[in-house]
Amino acid sequence: MPSSEPLDRAALGERLDAIFSFDVSSGRNYDELTEPLLAGERAVQEFALHWAKVAAPTHLEIAYLVVLLAPLALDRLGRRDAEAWVVAALDGFDRVGLRAAVMRLRDIEGFARSASPAAVSLDAIAPRLQRFLQGLAGRPLRVEADARPWTDTETVYLPPLVELATREASADRYLALAAMLWAQGRWGTYAMDIDAALADFARPDHALDWLALLEALRLGARLERELPGLRGEIAALLAGLPPQLDTARAALAAPGAGVDDSIAWLRTHAEVAVSPAPTLECLPTLHPADARERRAARIREQSQVLRLSIAELLESLRAGQDDPPPELEVDADPERLELEVKIDGASVTLPPEGLAAAQSLLQDLGEIAPELLVPAGPAEWKGDGVGKGKPGTLETRADALFDEWDYRRQAYRRQWCHVYLHAVGGGDESYVLAVRARHAPLIRQLRRRFEAMRGEDRVLRRQSDGQDVDMDALVAAIADRRGGAEPSPRLFCRRQRDERSLAAVFLVDMSGSTQGWINDAEREALVLLCEALEMLDDRYAIWGFSGWTRTRSDLYRIKEFDEAYGTEVQARIAAIQPRDYTRMGPPIRFVTEKLLAEPVRHRLLVTISDGRPDDFGDDYRSDYGIEDTRQALLEARRAGVRPFCITIDRQGADYLKRMYGPAAYAVLDEVRKLPLKVAEIYRKLTI
Amino acid sequence: MNRPHLHALAPELESFAAEPYYQPVARETELFQAAATKKLPVLLKGPTGCGKTRFVEYMAWKLGRPLVTVACHDDLTSADLVGRYLLAGEETVWLDGPLTAAVRAGAICYLDEVVEARKDTTVVIHPLTDTRRVLPVEKRGELVRAPDHFMLVVSYNPGYQSVLKELKQSTRQRFIALDFDYPPAELEAAIVVRETGIANELAAQLVKVAALTRNLKGQGLDEGASTRLLVHAGHLIAAGVPPRDACAAAVGRALSDDADSVSAVDDLIRAVF
Numbered sequence: 001m002p003s004s005e006p007l008d009r010a011a012l013g014e015r016l017d018a019i020f021s022f023d024v025s026s027g028r029n030y031d032e033l034t035e036p037l038l039a040g041e042r043a044v045q046e047f048a049l050h051w052a053k054v055a056a057p058t059h060l061e062i063a064y065l066v067v068l069l070a071p072l073a074l075d076r077l078g079r080r081d082a083e084a085w086v087v088a089a090l091d092g093f094d095r096v097g098l099r100a101a102v103m104r105l106r107d108i109e110g111f112a113r114s115a116s117p118a119a120v121s122l123d124a125i126a127p128r129l130q131r132f133l134q135g136l137a138g139r140p141l142r143v144e145a146d147a148r149p150w151t152d153t154e155t156v157y158l159p160p161l162v163e164l165a166t167r168e169a170s171a172d173r174y175l176a177l178a179a180m181l182w183a184q185g186r187w188g189t190y191a192m193d194i195d196a197a198l199a200d201f202a203r204p205d206h207a208l209d210w211l212a213l214l215e216a217l218r219l220g221a222r223l224e225r226e227l228p229g230l231r232g233e234i235a236a237l238l239a240g241l242p243p244q245l246d247t248a249r250a251a252l253a254a255p256g257a258g259v260d261d262s263i264a265w266l267r268t269h270a271e272v273a274v275s276p277a278p279t280l281e282c283l284p285t286l287h288p289a290d291a292r293e294r295r296a297a298r299i300r301e302q303s304q305v306l307r308l309s310i311a312e313l314l315e316s317l318r319a320g321q322d323d324p325p326p327e328l329e330v331d332a333d334p335e336r337l338e339l340e341v342k343i344d345g346a347s348v349t350l351p352p353e354g355l356a357a358a359q360s361l362l363q364d365l366g367e368i369a370p371e372l373l374v375p376a377g378p379a380e381w382k383g384d385g386v387g388k389g390k391p392g393t394l395e396t397r398a399d400a401l402f403d404e405w406d407y408r409r410q411a412y413r414r415q416w417c418h419v420y421l422h423a424v425g426g427g428d429e430s431y432v433l434a435v436r437a438r439h440a441p442l443i444r445q446l447r448r449r450f451e452a453m454r455g456e457d458r459v460l461r462r463q464s465d466g467q468d469v470d471m472d473a474l475v476a477a478i479a480d481r482r483g484g485a486e487p488s489p490r491l492f493c494r495r496q497r498d499e500r501s502l503a504a505v506f507l508v509d510m511s512g513s514t515q516g517w518i519n520d521a522e523r524e525a526l527v528l529l530c531e532a533l534e535m536l537d538d539r540y541a542i543w544g545f546s547g548w549t550r551t552r553s554d555l556y557r558i559k560e561f562d563e564a565y566g567t568e569v570q571a572r573i574a575a576i577q578p579r580d581y582t583r584m585g586p587p588i589r590f591v592t593e594k595l596l597a598e599p600v601r602h603r604l605l606v607t608i609s610d611g612r613p614d615d616f617g618d619d620y621r622s623d624y625g626i627e628d629t630r631q632a633l634l635e636a637r638r639a640g641v642r643p644f645c646i647t648i649d650r651q652g653a654d655y656l657k658r659m660y661g662p663a664a665y666a667v668l669d670e671v672r673k674l675p676l677k678v679a680e681i682y683r684k685l686t687i
Numbered sequence: 688m689n690r691p692h693l694h695a696l697a698p699e700l701e702s703f704a705a706e707p708y709y710q711p712v713a714r715e716t717e718l719f720q721a722a723a724t725k726k727l728p729v730l731l732k733g734p735t736g737c738g739k740t741r742f743v744e745y746m747a748w749k750l751g752r753p754l755v756t757v758a759c760h761d762d763l764t765s766a767d768l769v770g771r772y773l774l775a776g777e778e779t780v781w782l783d784g785p786l787t788a789a790v791r792a793g794a795i796c797y798l799d800e801v802v803e804a805r806k807d808t809t810v811v812i813h814p815l816t817d818t819r820r821v822l823p824v825e826k827r828g829e830l831v832r833a834p835d836h837f838m839l840v841v842s843y844n845p846g847y848q849s850v851l852k853e854l855k856q857s858t859r860q861r862f863i864a865l866d867f868d869y870p871p872a873e874l875e876a877a878i879v880v881r882e883t884g885i886a887n888e889l890a891a892q893l894v895k896v897a898a899l900t901r902n903l904k905g906q907g908l909d910e911g912a913s914t915r916l917l918v919h920a921g922h923l924i925a926a927g928v929p930p931r932d933a934c935a936a937a938v939g940r941a942l943s944d945d946a947d948s949v950s951a952v953d954d955l956i957r958a959v960f
Contacts, residue, residue, distance in 0.1 A: 131903065131951035132958075138902035175954055227958040228892070229931075336872050347713070349866060465764075465771040489774045494764075 006042045009034055015049050019056050019063060033067045040071050047074060051086045054408040057619055058090055059098055065089075065105045073108050081115045087409045088123075094413045110161070119163035120170040128171075129158070129178045136182045138337070139360050148281065149177050152290035153185040153364075154298065159282075173282075176233035181284055183219040186363060189259050190295055194288040197263050202274050207266060209277035212286045213241060214248055214262040221253035240280050244272050299364055302357040303372050309354025311375035314343070328373040330358075334366045341373075402589045404550065407627035417586040419553045424544065427575025429567050435527045439675070443531045446679050450535040453683065458496050466494030502686055503539040503561065503598035505591040506678075509609035510544040510556060511582040518610050518648055519578050521674040525608065526558070526573050530565045532679045538686070539598060542569075545587035546579035548616050553586035554579065561598060581615040583625070588632040588643070595641050603641045604685060608678065610648045612655060626659045633660065644685060646678060700753035700794050709738065709745035710878050712870050719746050722863045723838055728816045730859060731842040733867025736913025738878075739842045742867070743797045752836055753794040755785045759804040765811045769824055781827060786811065790822045793836030801841040802854055809858055815839050816861040869914055872898065878914060883921030889930065892959050893917045896934055899955040900942065908948055912938045930960040 007015065012034045037045050048070035056063040066086055073082045085104075088111065093101035104111070114121045122129075126143045133141040133156060146157035158177055162170040184190065194211065201207040220234045248265045251257065266273055314326060332339040337359045341348055350358060361368060398418035406413050436443060460466070462473045470493040477487035506529070508522055526542060533540055544556035558576065559569045588607065595603040613625030620628070633643045645665040647656065656667060666681060668674055722729050723746075731739045740756070747754035757768065770784035789796035798804070798812075814821050820833040841862065843854055869875060872894050879890040894917065901911025916938050923933035939952040 127947065128950060128954065131947070132954045135899040135902045135951060135955045136958075172957075175958060179958060226895075229956070229958045229960045338871055465766045487774070491774070 004042050006038070006040065007045050009038060012037055012045065016052075016067070019049070019052050020060060033064070036068060036071050044071050044074055047079070047082070051083070055086065055090060058093055059101065061098060062089060062093060062101050062105065065102060069105055069108065073111075076108050076112050077115065081111070084115070085111045087411045090406075090409055091411065091414065094416060113163060114161050116163060118166050118170060119161055120167060120174060122158055122160045122162075122174070125171060125174050129156070129174060132175060133178055133182055136179065137186065137363075139356065139363075141182065141185075143178075149181060149284045150287050151181040151184055151284070152287060152294045153190060154294045156181045172230075172233050173236075176230050176237055177282070177284070179223055179227060179230055180216065180219060180234070180237065183223055184215065184284065187219060187222055187258070188366065189215050189219070189286070190288065190291040191364075191366065192259055192263075193292070194259070194263075194286065195292075201266075201270070206276050207273040208286055208288070210266055210273050211262055212284060213245060213277055213280070214252065214265060215259065215286070216283045217241065217245060217248055218252035218257050218259075218262055221249075221257075225255075237282055240278075240283075242278050244269070295364060299361065302360045302364075305357035306354055306361065306368075306372055307375055309351050309357070310341075310373055312351065313348060313354070314375055328370070330368045330370075330373060332358075332362055332368050334362050337362055339368065400590060400593075402553075402586045404585055405628045405631035407624065407631075417550045417553050417583070419555060419586050419590055422554055422556050424556045424558060424572040424575045427571035427573065429571045429574065431523070431574035432527050432570040435524055436531065439524070439528060442676065443528060446528060446532040446676075447535050449683060450532040450679075453500075453686065454536060460494045460496050462488070462490040463492045463494045464490050466492030468493050500536065500538055500686070501601040502604065503595055503600040503602070504541075504604040504606060504682065504686075505595055506540065506542045507587055507591055507605065507607045508542065508544045508558070508576065509582060509607075510546040510554075510576060510579050511610075511614070512546075512578050512580055513582070513614070514610055515578040517671045518674075519576065521648075521671045522608060523573055523576050524675040525678040526576075527570075528675050529679045529682065530559075530569070530573070533682070534565055539600065541591075541594065542573075543587065543591055543594075544576055545584070546581065547583040547586070548580045550583070550586075550615075553583055553590075555587055555590055561594075581620075582609060582611075582613050583615040583620055584609065584613045585625075585628040585632040588629065588636060592632075592636040592639060592641050595636075596639055602686075604682075605636055605641050605643045606678070606682065606685075607643070607645045608647075608674070609645070612649075612659070626655050630659050630661060642685070644681065646674075646681060648674060700755055700788065700792055701747075702753045703744060703748035706748055707741060707744040708881060709741050710870065710874055710881070712874060715742065715865050715867075716746065716749070718863065718865060720750070723750055726820065726835060726838070728839040728841070728862050730854075730862035730864045731840065731867055732845050732864055733842075734869070734910055734913060735844055736915030737867050737869050738914060739867050740797070740799060743795065743840055743842075747795050750795070752838070753789075753792055754797060755789040755794050756797045756799060757785050758799045759801050759808075761803055761805065763804040763808065765805075765807045768808060769811055769822070770826075772826065786815075787822060787824060787831060790815070790831050790833045790837050793834035795838045795840055798839070798841040800843060802843045809855075812839070812841075812858070813861070869897070869901070869911075875914055875917070879917050879921045882918045883925050885921045885925050889924060890917075890921065892930070893920055893924075893934070896920075896938060896956055896959050899959070900938065900952055903948070903951060903955075908942055908952075910942070912942060916941055931956055934960065 016033055037048055040048075048067045051070065052063040052067045055066050066089075070082070073085050077085055085108065089101045089104040092104045113119055122143070122145050129143050130141070133143070141151075142155040144155050144157050145160040147159060148157075149159060150157050156178055158174065158181075162173045164170045164173055194208070195204070198204045198207045198211065216238060220238045223234050224231050247269075248262075251265060252261060254261075310328070326344045329342040329345075330339060331342070339355075339358055339362060341350055341358075349355075358368060361372065399421045400419040401415040402417045402419060403412040403414055404416040461470050463470070470491055473488065473491045473493075477491055480487040506526070508526065509518075514522065530542075539561045540559070541561045542558035544558055545554065546556070547553040556576070558572045559565065563569055584607070588605070591605060595605060612621065613629050614621040615625065619625075633645070636643050643664075645660045646668065647660075647665065648668050648671055649656065656665065666677065668677060719729060719742075731742070733739055743756070744754060757763070766784070768784045768786040770782050770787045772779040773782050774780075783791065786796055786798075788794070801808075801812075811822060814823060815833060815837075816839060820837070822831040822833065823829075824831055870878060872891075875897070876887065876890040876894045879885065879893055880887055883890075885893075897912040897914075897917050900908060904911045919941070920930075920933045920937035923937055924930055928936075934956040935953060939949050939956060942952060943949055
């Protein structure tokens, strides 16, 4: 039991040294750090040291600030919130960078406010707002933080924290603000070139600020009609508007009012716009340049999608005949975002992506111009993945991003791991033939066993209906009748086919440590497995994984669910070779998503690896990797995937139980057992 | 052996004395009528709760034909459709299944969500859908010829992403296909008013809620709120339940179990009411 005496200067120095010793460059001296801690109790000291140690691997500057500010934070926030304060800063580092982390740490007061029961932070409510906006707009809008609310019509910027009288009121304020910003895009605030329209004002900058207030009035009135549930919140938002604008209220509340009406009012009241507009923190500002850019890009993109889907539609209708070009018409209702496309007078249904693009254009342009209906040629067009899962950022171009579990923070590092997908090529096709020849008797045996598991027709006896009479049941019924008992009417037997409805993914370790025997055994195991699985109708996929730090988790496509086990797949199995390191979390999360997309009743994830997770540079090889792998397996199991881990580990190390806790697992002490074992394990798991 | 021909046990056919309420959206009634005249089977495609069943009832009334509706499920076998022998005292009694009953009576047989049924049901559906228009009743060695008034109508929901619930080409290409979708906003509001008697304005708001939830399809919700759900919500409102609570119960909780999706729908309801 540790003593509760405060640590003295020497002891503190020693502990800090353990955390900061390798930071020779910063020129920090420990006195600066030890002073505030010396005055504190042991618990405060331990808190600071513990969290500094947690933060150090992320960034020493953060650890440094944690030590420095911990006494203050503990005092102001209490233990639980102080922990959250550190975690929030680390999260800020992961997501934005060092500056964000430092700002969050320094702003203890701000954190205290956000921890108050009536406050709602944007971080907490953003997912909810995103869905809310998706519902309103029918297309995804991003949510980001900024001091004043504004939008470029694709991202909605909202204040990082709102604190009103109650939590509900704060959340409602966010809803109202989000609706207000959505309304800017929906009802055409940026439908005209605002900069050009205001250019001839004496002070265009003031005019823009006034226009923002007028637009708030106009859109507020519109929202009160369209979304009456928000009436109270909108009124509260508009409460602080200056009296000069009172005469604008009625004009802008008219049902058909547009941004041109706001500008017209401003023009007739030019005397207002010479002085700066009052700053109303909670009302949106206008950013015409950003909006113009986003809007133009979106219109370009969506026009292309629309034209492509019309081309596709015509293709399917004409089925290759050389008819004269068809006549296209569109009937659009920009108010309701409803539209009807007619080809040669007959109404047709656009494919979903085409319809979404058309609706998006209708929102932006207010109409669908005929030239937008000209079918696109066969030019290649690739969507930017908006709305799909978690696309990589432009800088990384990763195929997917995944969260990673940091057990020290007891929190996820968001979008931390970058996953790249690769094709495997150049394998020797004859490899599989060789393995097949070498293991012919074994394969025969496996196939026989697997064949026995097939979804055979099963005869159900004593049914009330069926193809055949169940003689046993009939004899029993006759006997019952003779004996005076009531005979059962269930006299038939029926054949029933049982479908297995199962999908499995095999995740194969391609890290450098598998060099040699293990790699050979893995490949043989896959061959035997595939040969056996061909006897069943189960859907299965095979992925290899390797990686080099969190920014590069490589996944190698050996076999997709829809691919047949043919020469191509066989060549890829032959081409499996050792590469870099073993970061197991991201691959597990990736294939879990793959499995969840399969329309089956049972999902199985089998990992084949050698020993513990390991990665270059960072501390994945420590408990961190074990805990993250464990967490990934837990997530898989919660999502309805059954994980099973096969590992080759001659030491039979004790970390296995912890890491594979959420999964079932098998440890092989000999490599050569692997080929037979994998198929056997699969059989036992799915029998 | 003397086989008793007891159709007395056959299932009851539904006949519509009063006109079921149905609001035509496009030309579906004419198309259906033409298909009926020309003895063609009809496939209704569309999301759940958009009025497919009501449409068939309406058409049955309009054409003056009895209707047999079968809600298909994954244990529904061909025997369930065709019929089976039952034991009755000293002998077995043949009981016509709903399909056989409909064929004999020259009724409209409506197989709702046909993709849910077991695969073997196609065996009995196919001969009824081409020029043969016969129903083989294997167990009785009987071939029931469909009278001119018999009509087969099936429905399915293309919204299911599952590959197991796809309609095979060999089946789907036998039908005249009619697309169903939620009616346009004004019409949908009129339907809600007509069905529940709530005020026009409330109905328009309900329709708005539905439109917003349909925007969430694929983004947390499998389907947006159907017209049927709006009618439910309308009934609750007519019974005195405050609109927000009515929508939460009839729409939000009916659409999803996922807490995030439910709260998203709640926010949208909150914005409208």
